[in-house]
Amino acid sequence: MNKHKSFYDQIEDLVPSISMDCVVFGYHHKGLHILLLRYKKTNTWALPGGFLPKNATMENAVTDLLFQRTGVENIFLQQFHTFSSVKRGWTDRDGRNFEIIKSLWPQEHKGKLSKWFEQRFVSTAFMALVDASIVNPTPDEISDECKWISLNELPNLALDHRQIIEEAQRHLRQKINYIPLGRSLLPSKFTMYDLQLIYEAILGEELDRGNFQRKMMKLNFLDRHEKLMTGASNKAPYLYSINDKVYDQLIKDGIGFG
Amino acid sequence: MNKHKSFYDQIEDLVPSISMDCVVFGYHHKGLHILLLRYKKTNTWALPGGFLPKNATMENAVTDLLFQRTGVENIFLQQFHTFSSVKRGWTDRDGRNFEIIKSLWPQEHKGKLSKWFEQRFVSTAFMALVDASIVNPTPDEISDECKWISLNELPNLALDHRQIIEEAQRHLRQKINYIPLGRSLLPSKFTMYDLQLIYEAILGEELDRGNFQRKMMKLNFLDRHEKLMTGASNKAPYLYSINDKVYDQLIKDGIGFG
């Protein structure tokens, strides 16, 4: 999406009827969170999303829009479902919020904007994985707020966004062996326990610490570095980093988990 | 898609810019095949596909179009990717075939049709699984022929259909534990070896006969029936059928293969 024009002037450059939503997963405060936006003047939260420029692929468009929302370039991205239920316009499903947002638009653009948002949209849902520590959450033009929210404490959500999030989690679980969780969600150096917490959050079950450690080390994709001295009165964990070459091959063949 | 109107008259009822393609897998002559169509007067083959009616979901539309192509209702269906490369119109990528097809259209519809097919399409790809023995392959309005073709002998393919087929195979392999292969691809009674051949075709590797047998039986979703007397001079294999209740649960949790 064009970074300089206002949204009002971009509508002509968009493919009608098509939109994208993105479930951005981040490892934040020792748990999995997703990035949500709060619509202006409402208590309703929504996934970051956008529309398809005529001269871009959906992947490019989502990459751009995530850069806007996070300040991070080239976030790991994977589409997982295209939702085409017939009732999927803003007016159909979320009329009250739509009225509030509409009331904030400048008079001269109301017609064009209303018409755009009254369309039926077919929406392709993406999931993204990002190291939350480098993200700078930034609201879009129809939101007041953008922040990380724990998967265990999801608020009021717009449209069918709760369902989309659930689908994203299922997708993540089913493809867990083919997705570079470690590299995408963590900083370049991390502890073994951080990696374990990610797997536990996605699989929804606790794992044995010792067995996890040995399993990961045997896969041979982790390089051990100096210890992380936290100041806590217990043994300091080593920091690890990922050997990209080995990891790529593992992910390609399926890492063998769960 | 409406079954009575000709395609020429349906264009007004379709959502622009959106199409669907479907990779239909069938177990045919002891191997995995897919259903392909040959464009009229050409040597180019294509996946069954269609467009999105304004009042239907993509899933409904694909179900309908597969009924047209196969005579089978409620085929098992799963979408796996939405392709949005910018160059994806028929005119961009397959100009010569497009000219041939266009020349067959009635003069009075040429304008409307050309305009429709010159659009950029974003296409959602589905894969379908069906018991090939009950399929009656039927060409559509722009094809001369419709038949099962072995995955090992793919012909000239239109557009990016070869890439779509490869993606479908990858999807099938990666989600193999969550897809009801046995129930969707086989008739209600089948031999253990038929089931094994399907797994082998998808995984791309040979499996041990004895171990496969025991593994399947231990999962406890197969009921054993009478033997299948083929007339061959060797031990007759048992026929098996699927216990739907057990199988559903297995598929939901992931069957644990590969």
Added chain:
DNA sequence: TCAAAAGTGTTTCCAATACACCCATGA
């Protein structure tokens, strides 16, 4: 010296693998 967390060892169990063996079938 203590508690807490990290890392390693050990034991048990079961699934995966590789074959060997026996059984049924019709020529």
Added chain:
DNA sequence: TCATGGGTGTATTGGAAACACTTTTGA
């Protein structure tokens, strides 16, 4: 009786799981 393919038995291996033990850290 023979060849062929189906079904079962068995020995070996290796990973999964459970849990004990040792080490490190700073209070």
